[in-house]
Amino acid sequence: MIVTIVSLIITFVFFLVSFGIILSTIRINIYSKKDEIEIVKLVGGSNDFVTKPFIHQGLVYSLTGSFFAGLVLAVTLLIIFFMNVLGIRDLGSIVLFMNVKIPYFLFVILLILLINVLGYLLGYVGSKTAIKNYLKI
Numbered sequence: 501m502i503v504t505i506v507s508l509i510i511t512f513v514f515f516l517v518s519f520g521i522i523l524s525t526i527r528i529n530i531y532s533k534k535d536e537i538e539i540v541k542l543v544g545g546s547n548d549f550v551t552k553p554f555i556h557q558g559l560v561y562s563l564t565g566s567f568f569a570g571l572v573l574a575v576t577l578l579i580i581f582f583m584n585v586l587g588i589r590d591l592g593s594i595v596l597f598m599n600v601k602i603p604y605f606l607f608v609i610l611l612i613l614l615i616n617v618l619g620y621l622l623g624y625v626g627s628k629t630a631i632k633n634y635l636k637i
Contacts (some may be wrong), residue, residue, distance in 0.1 A: 515622070522562060522626030526554050527634045537635070547637050554635070558627030559620065566619025570612035577608050 530537070537550055581604070602610070 518562075518565070518622055519626050522558050522623060523630045523633075525561060526558055526627055526630035529554060529557060530630070530634045541637065550637060551631050551635065554631055555624065555627045558630070559623045562619045562623025562626070563616065566616045569619070570615045573615065574608055574612055 540550055
């Protein structure tokens with residue numbers, strides 16, 4: 501029980517750190533392109549035309565990070581499994597909530613997909629928040 505609580509706290513801290521990094525990265529890019537944004541607005545550029553590059557940039561950063569996190573997770577779990585680090589010969593299946601059993605490799609794939617989806621959402625929400633806070637349109 502204590503391990504679960506500590507894991508959730510650490511996950512929440514990493515989530516906040518990632519969110520802060522996305523906010524500060526987009527903010528720096530907004531401030532560095534301030535003159536260009538002003539010129540685009542003066543010649544009639546729409547708000548979407550100005551904001552979409554920043555949203556795409558946040559998505560690229562977060563998807564790249566989540567891809568590498570999933571890759572590291574997959575390699576680590578495969579090394580643990582194939583090198584027999586834990587002394588377990590056959591993992592077979594993993595029991596989730598309410599006695600639902602899924603195969604080990606399907607669990608790893610689902611975990612990687614979850615990491616990528618949450619990374620995408622984090623990038624989108626972080627970019628939108630940074631645009632709302634730092635871009636005055």
